[in-house]
Amino acid sequence: MREKSGEAHKHQFAMTESNNLHFGHGKFSCSRRFTGNELKITLAHLPLNFEFKYPEGKGRLNNLSADEIVFLDTTATLLMRRRAGVPDLDAAAFKQAS
Numbered sequence: 001m002r003e004k005s006g007e008a009h010k011h012q013f014a015m016t017e018s019n020n021l022h023f024g025h026g027k028f029s030c031s032r033r034f035t036g037n038e039l040k041i042t043l044a045h046l047p048l049n050f051e052f053k054y055p056e057g058k059g060r061l062n063n064l065s066a067d068e069i070v071f072l073d074t075t076a077t078l079l080m081r082r083r084a085g086v087p088d089l090d091a092a093a094f095k096q097a098s
Contacts, residue, residue, distance in 0.1 A: 049086050053079050 016029045024030050054060070055077050064071040082088065 049083055050080050051083055055079060 016025045016033070018025055058077075061073045061076045064073055
């Protein structure tokens with residue numbers, strides 16, 4: 001899509017245009033639309049730096065749904081730990097700020 005002439009920036013996540021108003025448009029566009037970039041960074045950071053698994057004896061969680069909308073089971077438990085050998089950069093930055 002973005003290879004077409006004049007559409008290099010049209011299909012970016014936080015781009016606004018008059019035909020796509022989910023973030024508003026022009027001077028009324030939402031300034032928090034760039035939160036999507038922060039979300040992408042977080043979603044990349046988690047699997048690179050942490051290991052996830054279900055508790056012993058548990059498997060994939062059941063989906064909860066309301067019509068066509070699918071929800072996670074918010075009562076479920078998921079185990080998480082920092083990967084071995086991955087430095088804790090957050091703690092190092094916190095120590096420097098103190």
